[in-house]
Amino acid sequence: MRIDLRGKSLGGRAVLGTVALQVGRGQRVAVLGPSGIGKSTLLRIVAGLDPDFEGCLSGDDRLAVVFQEPTLLPWRTALENITIPTGCDVQTGRDLMARLGLDGQETRFPRQMSLGQQRRLALARAFAARPDILLMDEPFASLDPETATRMIGLTAELLDRSGAGLILVTHDEAEPDRLGARPLRLTGSPATLRAD
Amino acid sequence: MLALWLVVAWLIDNPRTMPGPGAVAARLGHIAASGELWFHAGMTLFRVLASFGLAMTVGVALGLWMGRSRTADHWLNPGLVIALNIPALVVIVLAYIWIGLNEIAAIAAVALNKIPVVTVMLREGARALRPDLDDMATAFRMSRLDRLRHVVLPQLAPHVAAAARAGISLIWKIVLVVEFLGRSNGVGFKIHLLFSSFDVAGVLAWALSFVAVMLAIDLAVLRPWEARANRWRRDAD
Numbered sequence A: 001m002r003i004d005l006r007g008k009s010l011g012g013r014a015v016l017g018t019v020a021l022q023v024g025r026g027q028r029v030a031v032l033g034p035s036g037i038g039k040s041t042l043l044r045i046v047a048g049l050d051p052d053f054e055g056c057l058s059g060d061d062r063l064a065v066v067f068q069e070p071t072l073l074p075w076r077t078a079l080e081n082i083t084i085p086t087g088c089d090v091q092t093g094r095d096l097m098a099r100l101g102l103d104g105q106e107t108r109f110p111r112q113m114s115l116g117q118q119r120r121l122a123l124a125r126a127f128a129a130r131p132d133i134l135l136m137d138e139p140f141a142s143l144d145p146e147t148a149t150r151m152i153g154l155t156a157e158l159l160d161r162s163g164a165g166l167i168l169v170t171h172d173e174a175e176p177d178r179l180g181a182r183p184l185r186l187t188g189s190p191a192t193l194r195a196d
Numbered sequence B: 001m002l003a004l005w006l007v008v009a010w011l012i013d014n015p016r017t018m019p020g021p022g023a024v025a026a027r028l029g030h031i032a033a034s035g036e037l038w039f040h041a042g043m044t045l046f047r048v049l050a051s052f053g054l055a056m057t058v059g060v061a062l063g064l065w066m067g068r069s070r071t072a073d074h075w076l077n078p079g080l081v082i083a084l085n086i087p088a089l090v091v092i093v094l095a096y097i098w099i100g101l102n103e104i105a106a107i108a109a110v111a112l113n114k115i116p117v118v119t120v121m122l123r124e125g126a127r128a129l130r131p132d133l134d135d136m137a138t139a140f141r142m143s144r145l146d147r148l149r150h151v152v153l154p155q156l157a158p159h160v161a162a163a164a165r166a167g168i169s170l171i172w173k174i175v176l177v178v179e180f181l182g183r184s185n186g187v188g189f190k191i192h193l194l195f196s197s198f199d200v201a202g203v204l205a206w207a208l209s210f211v212a213v214m215l216a217i218d219l220a221v222l223r224p225w226e227a228r229a230n231r232w233r234r235d236a237d
Helices: A039-046 A078-086 A090-099 A115-128 A145-162 B002-012 B021-034 B036-068 B070-085 B088-099 B103-127 B131-139 B144-182 B187-196 B200-229
Strands: A002-010 A013-016 A019-022 A028-032 A054-058 A063-066 A133-137 A165-170 A182-187 A192-195
Touching: A002 A039, A013 A039, A019 A192, A028 A039, A039 A133, A039 A165, A063 A115, A063 B131, A078 A090, A078 A115, A078 B144, A090 A115, A115 A145, B002 B021, B021 B036, B021 B200, B036 B070, B036 B103, B036 B144, B036 B187, B036 B200, B070 B103, B088 B103, B088 B144, B103 B144, B131 B144, B144 B187, B144 B200, B187 B200
Parallel strands: A028 A165, A028 A182, A063 A133, A133 A165
Antiparallel strands: A002 A013, A002 A019, A002 A054, A182 A192
């Protein structure tokens, strides 16, 4: 996956300047910066959710996104939330749920699960897509420290097992280190990326 | 209501214009026994279901399109406003003149009366679709069919249910008018005949029998379906 961004504006304001980033399988990168700097905007461009930018996005790696919110289908059961969007088979879905400590929850609806469980389900869904690169947008925000630590541990474990790369967007200075990711910082206006 | 009816019938004391429940029940038993009821109510029910299916399909598709695309909304909206305000009777008369006095004209006329209402209700629903789930579907490259089935339609379900509920009652009323004006069977046709002979007991018997059918549909089909579609809204139990 490679992005050569020349610029991105939102509502007439230049948010992002020149940003060049290349990530492959097994490489982990964290994009740090205060909120509002354009981290999520950058991630949306990389994920292909925002085609309206100047520059070029290339590479044919499989991407999977873990959004800031769990973003589950509330009218489908936990297991269906993995199998329907990713197209993976039921057994793969069950195995991933079990690995994330969600066994026995397969037939529950998202509303009947805690926020921590919903986030783990979103993580399971992302890995069920067998990504080459995992994109994560503040996935541990608004979790209590204990749950966050557990989620980070599980993410690192699944990344190790699957060999997927990672682009993590966060404002938490400690997270990159805990996931073994190379920290990069988004600064300035319009924001550019530099090594930390 | 039955008591009120009894009192009114007793006060008016004219079985021709205001027959009591007993007379109507006897009449109902008579048409049921002769088999007439099943044939004509069956024809009416067939027309109700056919035009309901047509109106819901076209209305949902149009509403979804207009709610999602600004261009479609811009160009189709004047037509929609006109369609909403054309009296049902005008549509029925024109359909009979242009298409002919046949079944297609009857069903099309009823559906055309209902489509704009469904479209408006579904357009509101389509405008309120959640953008985050759209992003999720795009990010996971879900197919168009999967998106429609698992992401879009479940969000529209409450609007579809409301449109269906409001629709089925409006439709059966219009079906009666269509039958009254240009069909040779169905409950509306029977009421037409009885109207010419001022047979109020007969009119009430036919009308009540079909009200019962519509109530049964609501209780046996629409409500259970709504309850099933809303299972996911329940919190942890």
